[in-house]
Amino acid sequence: MEYIDVVTERRSVANFDPSFVISDEEIKKICDYAALAPSSMNLQPWKVIAVKSKEKKEILMKAAMNQRKVVDASVVFIVIADTKALEEHIDRVLENWVNLGYLDKKTAEGYKNFSTALYGKENTELKRKLFAIKNASFFAMNLMICAKSLGFDSHPMDGFDEEAIKKNFSIPEDNIVPLIIAVGKHDKSKKLLPRAMRFKFEESGKIV
Secondary structure, three states, X not given: OOHHHHHHHOOEOOOEOOOOOOOHHHHHHHHHHHXXXXXXXXXXXXXXXXXXXXXXXXXXXXXXXXXXXXXXXXEEEEEEEOOOHHHHHHHHHHHHHHHHOOOOHHHHXXXXXXXXXXXXXXXXXXXXXXXXXXXXXXXXXXXXXXXXXXOOEEEEEOOOOHHHHHXXXXXXXXXXXXXXXXXXXXXXXXXXXXOOOOOOXXXXXXXX
16 A cells, blocks of 8 residues: 555544454554654654453543443554653663764763753653653554554544553553554444545645
8 A cells, every 4th residue: 555545544433343353463563663653862752552452441441431442443552652761762772873873982972961951851841741742642643554554444542531541551650641542443334434624734834
């Protein structure tokens, strides 16, 4: 499927076929492709939990306003913005850059100091939270595009009790859950309505 076709054919599907099952290998493939999304300084401040079992999906559904799509979808991805990724990943990222020839060791040390100035010294700072959410959102959009390219449908969701999700899925309190994404196959017995209106460039953009 051509990329432009993936973009135009991707829809937020409200009704999923509960009998359709995505394999563990396909779940891993979706996430590995999604991880090719760009990220600030390649720090990749995201984590993901793939909720697949019926028991866990029912728990997640209760935290997501009892939306039926959570249990009917084959898998629901909890996308996590990791506010501590800078500290957790910076050494490995810079070592990789040095090994690949992007930087020398001295410059890499400078980048380490630069990163805290850019994204904040503390993970509780607003700019650190925005950094994590922004990059996790790149991953999330890529995940939906990758899922569609592999023949699956999806629906991003932000109607949920974040604290309940953190508690039930052992997510650290200082992490952020910007969205969850249901993935599976559209239930063909349910009509998929035409795509809702989108603002054209002339309405929402300008060239300067």
